[in-house]
Structures are given as C-alpha cells and as structure tokens.
Amino acid sequence: MRAFVFPGQGSQSVGMGQALAGASRAARDVFGEVDEALGQHLFKLMSEGPDEDLRLTANAQPAIMAHCIAVLRTLGIDLPSKAEYVAGHSLGEYSALAAAGTFGLAETAKLLRIRGDAMQAAVPVGVGAMAALLGVDIALAEQIAAACAEGEVCEVANDNDPTQVVLSGHAGAIARVVERAKEMGAKRAVSLPVSAPFHCSLMQPAADRMAEALAAAAMADPAVTLFANVTAAPTRDAATIRDQLVAQIIGRVRWRESVSAMANAGVTQFVEVGGKVLGPMIKKIAPDATTVSLVSMDDIEAFAKEL
Template sequence: MRAFIFPGQGSQSVGMGKALADASVHAREVFQEVDDALGQNLFKLMSEGPESDLTLTENAQPAIMANAIATLRVLEIEGGISLADKAQYVAGHSLGEYSALCAAGAFDLGTTARLLKVRGQAMQAAVPVGVGAMAALLGADIDTAQKLADASAAEGEIVTVANDNDPSQVVISGHKAAVERAVGLVKDYGIKRGVLLPVSAPFHCPLMQPAAEAMAAALTENAPNAPVVPVIANVTAAPVSDAETIRNLLVQQVTGRVRWRESVRAMEEIGVAHFVELGGKVLTPMVKRSATGEVETSSIITMDDIEALLKSL
C-alpha cells in the first residue's frame, strides 16, 4: 500500500514552486488559481520573497499547500494517473492535513487556499506576539517530553506537547516563560537539547482556542466532502472518511496535538509500505525514524522527481 503525505509549516522557502511552474503549465494553473482565490499575488511572493513575508503564517500556509497540490497535479495530469488509483491513504502534518484533504477531493483548491488564509490569520491573532513560544526537544520521546511540560507549567501558565514528530523529536508549545523554563530543564530530563523555534505564535496548544472557534465558523460555511481515500487525522492518528467527522477533527486540530509518529505507525500497521511526500522533504526522515520496519519513502519536488516516481508506480 501507498500513502501520499503533505508537509506542514516550516517547509516554505523563497523560490518554492518556481522551477515546477517554469516546466509545467499545469503547475502554473494551480498557482494562478490560488492567487485568484486569495486576491493576492502569492506565487510572486513564493518565487521572489521577501522571506520575512513568506514566513508569515497567513502566507506560508496557503503557499505550502499550493506547492504540494501543484506537484500532485503535474504528477496526475502529465503522468496520466489518479491519486485514488495510486494511494490508499493521505495524511499531512498540521496544515498539511488540508493539503491532503484537497488532494483527496474533500475541498476544492480555492476553498482550501481561503481556509488556510483564515487559519493562518486566526492563529496569528489568537495570541499577542511575544506571549507564546514553541521549542523542539531533540532526543526526547513523548513520555519524557510530557513530564518536562508538566513540570514547566506553573502558576496558570500553559506548556504542552504540540507535535509528536518522531521518536527523537517532540515540539512543545505554550506561554513563552513556561516554554523557556522547559528548555532550561532539558538536561535534567535526559533530553539532548531544547531549541526555541522561530515561530510567531504557539500553535497546537490551548492558547489557540480563539483560532479553533474561527475555524469552526469557517468550516461550517465551507464543509468538506467525503475524500476519495481516507485521511489519517492528526488528532486521532486514525483513518477517517466521514465528512462531518473530518470537519470536527479539523477544529480540534488547531489546539490539539499533531500525532505524526503515531500516524506513521498506524499507516504502517494498516499495510502502507511506501510514503510519498509531495512538495517537500521534511516528513520522509520523520517517517523513517518512526516506522518500526522497513518502509520506502519518496520526496517529490522537481520534474525529475516526478518522472522517477512515475516509473516506480
């Protein structure tokens, strides 16, 4: 079995998608459709920067999605394949879950772009800049990270596990002082290193509740359809195909933990042996570290990558 997987925030870079757009009219059509849906020249920002603007959450989220879907569309149209024939599951990391749902037909491209714009704006607005923070714990498993988070939360401050990425990397999120306190305590818990992340808000923690409410409203107006293949949901690490359940899980995802390690293992247990990352190369190392057995991974970014994948499908 095969799963198509989609990267999350942090995978953006100036120049993303440009070579693909230069090589394929179908990629250009995706970027133009996203620009039209948002009423902004996002592709110009993706191509030329500045990086500071591309990194803004409200721009990075739709940009990463657009790049992934452009890659998929070139693969499907120029390769003469369909996702439903070549993948049994889709999954995405945080915002990548929206890319996965778009790829599987739960949302059309324009709706996905607008939802991610709202999501990015709502996440940024939920917590004043400087109040929250996130940190990566390197060499930490989930149980140790949870103990550290519990010990660092004090006097009403929040710090919680936001991303369970793989057996050696967990991300915590919450009030800045509590997260900084946790980073200062890593050695006491046998964790190799704690690194504050250059993010503008504390994602995937209870401080994001205002953003969850904004997404609940947006997803009521733009309800998903049933996907053509099941999506492995971030907050449950389990396959889901029911449209209403997907909507509810997307709302929960804003404040909930990204269970990526568990998602990979769930797919592996189902029988997925080939993980294809579209539009990035961030998730495939996490997949290899999370899988309990031998799995095949492919990172598809360039036309050469697409051609190589088509030969193997």
C-alpha cells in the same frame, strides 16, 4: 500499500514552485487559481520573496498547500488508484484533503488564509512560544512539560518521531523548558522561530474562528482515506473531518502515531508531496518502509516511471 503525505509549516522557501511552474502547465494553473482565490500575487511572493513575508503564517500556509497540489497535479495521477491513505502534518492535513477532493483548491486556499490569520491573532506576539525537544520520547516530553508549566500552559504540540517532540505554551514556561530540559534527560531543547504557540490550548480563539469557517465551507467525503492528526486514526467522513480540523488547532499533532498506524495497516511506501521534511521522521518511525520525496520535475518524472 502506499500513502501520500503532505508537509506542514516550515517547509516553505523562496523560489518554491518556480522551476515547476516553468515546466508544467498544471502547476501554473494551480498557482494562478490560488492567486485568484486570495486576490493576491502569492506565487510572486513564493518565487521572489522576501523571505520574511513568505514566512508569515497567513502566507506560508496557502503557499505550501499550493506547492503541494501543483506537484501532485503535475504528477497527473488518479490518486485513489495509487494511494490507500493520505495524511498531512498540521496544515499539511488541508493539502491532503485538497488532494483527496474533500475541499476544492480555491476553498482550501481561503480556509488556510483564515486559519493563518486566526492563529496569528489568537495570542499577542511575545506571549507564547514553542520549543523542540530532541532525544526524548513522548513520555519524557510530557514529564518535562508538566514540570515546567508552573501554572502556565505548557503542552505537547507535535509528537513528530521517537526522538523529537515539540512543546507549545506561554513564553515563560517554554523558556523554563529550554533551560531545564537537558538536566531532565533531553539531549537538547531548541527554541523555535515561530510567531505564535501553535497546537496548544492558547489557540482556542483560532479554533472558534475555524469552526465558523469550516461550518460554511463546502466539503465532500475524501476519495482516499485520511489518517487524522488529532486521532491518528482513519476516516472518510466529511462531518467527522470538519470536527477534527477544529480540534487540530488546539490539539496535538500525533504524527508518530499516525505513521505507525499506517505502517501497521500495511503501508510500505510513503510519498511526500512537495517537501523533504517528513521522510526522515518517517524512517525513524517505520524503518522498514520506503520513502519518496516529490519536489522537482526530476523527482516527479522518476516516480511516474515507478507507478
């Protein structure tokens, strides 16, 4: 069994998709459709930068999605015949749903622009922060978060793999995490260069905004079963997915549990579309599974021969 998985924010880089667009009409069409939907030369920004503009949440989110779908359409497969499941890490869930036909491409781009703007606007710059804990499991990460909160928000944002958990919340609480985590048993704690505290309760204004946007969005049941971030469980119901995407804004990204559940359901191959960040996490969670990363034309052509 096979799952196609899609990376989240942080996987963007200047030059992304440029070589692919040069080699693939399908990729060029994707980038053109996203540009038109957003009324922006996003592909030019992806190709040429500057990096600080591409890293802005409102640009990075639709850019990463566009790159993923460009890779998938260049591969040119009927996804339901080649994959039992799809999943995505945070914003990657939108890429997964676009791949599975829940949203159209233009609709996905517009939703991600709203999502990026709303997440950035939810908390004033400097009020929130995030930190990655390395060498911890989820139980220890939760203990560290609770000990460092001291009346402020300090919550698990991403349960990435058995050795990496990301915390999110007020800047003061996250500073205490970075200061104290090692003495509490973590190997390291690293502040993340993010502009807002994603996936914690401080994001409630963004969740409210996405509830409005998703209520107005056209949605269909996915053609391939989705493993959702907030439940780490499968679903093929559009109404359920709508609610889960709202909850995802403030909820924990249960990536470790999602991969484990897919492996337990029989997935033996995970195909990362448009990035190389999820594969190493997956190998720590499901070491017996194989992983494939599709970014370049060479990657795509080699994988197509396997199918």
